[in-house]
Amino acid sequence: MIPLYAYRDDTCDPRKCTVKKLARRGLLRIVPSIAKIPRQTLLLDPTAERAVSPADRDLPSITALDCSWEVLDTGAVASWRNRRALPFLVAANPVNFGRPFRLTSVEAMAAALYIIGEKEQAHDVLAPFGWGLRFLEVNADPLEDYSRAKDSAEVVALQALYM
Numbered sequence: 001m002i003p004l005y006a007y008r009d010d011t012c013d014p015r016k017c018t019v020k021k022l023a024r025r026g027l028l029r030i031v032p033s034i035a036k037i038p039r040q041t042l043l044l045d046p047t048a049e050r051a052v053s054p055a056d057r058d059l060p061s062i063t064a065l066d067c068s069w070e071v072l073d074t075g076a077v078a079s080w081r082n083r084r085a086l087p088f089l090v091a092a093n094p095v096n097f098g099r100p101f102r103l104t105s106v107e108a109m110a111a112a113l114y115i116i117g118e119k120e121q122a123h124d125v126l127a128p129f130g131w132g133l134r135f136l137e138v139n140a141d142p143l144e145d146y147s148r149a150k151d152s153a154e155v156v157a158l159q160a161l162y163m
């Protein structure tokens, strides 16, 4: 099982926050500041140049930057080595249903887990949400393709099939 972390800045609605729910269930740890994010983690950053791929499977953990999309500012982590964006996938959460790239933190972590081969853990983190497993259903084909790619370049090339 891959350790999961999230940095929360308290800008998103705590009643809808997906990482708070995961933390309550012991599936994720919330870190109190960016400085406390493990340095070698796979950091989920939609502005990163490299895409998550199976080549990331040896990274020790996965971290989401949990904040409101309106204030998301990745400047503070711009120098981090293992920043990764997710390739084309569509949201299944009720707020952004059907919208590409704009995933909740739990969807983003599940996608990363699936792509690096941790498919059971991807299922387990989504299971507490009423709409959670729908994310794996609506993205079944691209997720499977990405999980068989060699590296970031191959994942980026594959996403063109779905865009």
Ligand SMILES: C[S@@+](CC[C@H](N)C(=O)[O-])C[C@H]1O[C@@H](n2cnc3c(N)ncnc32)[C@H](O)[C@@H]1O
Pocket: 012, 013, 016, 017, 018, 019, 044, 045, 046, 047, 063, 064, 065, 066, 067, 068, 069, 072, 084, 085, 086, 087, 101, 102, 103, 104, 105, 106, 108
């Ligand atoms: C902006 S927050 C919004 C969180 C939402 N309020 C919730 O409760 O889950 C979503 C976070 O998930 C990750 N994420 C979402 N979509 C992503 C993508 N396309 N590529 C990389 N990371 C992504 C990032 O860490 C991003 O900061």
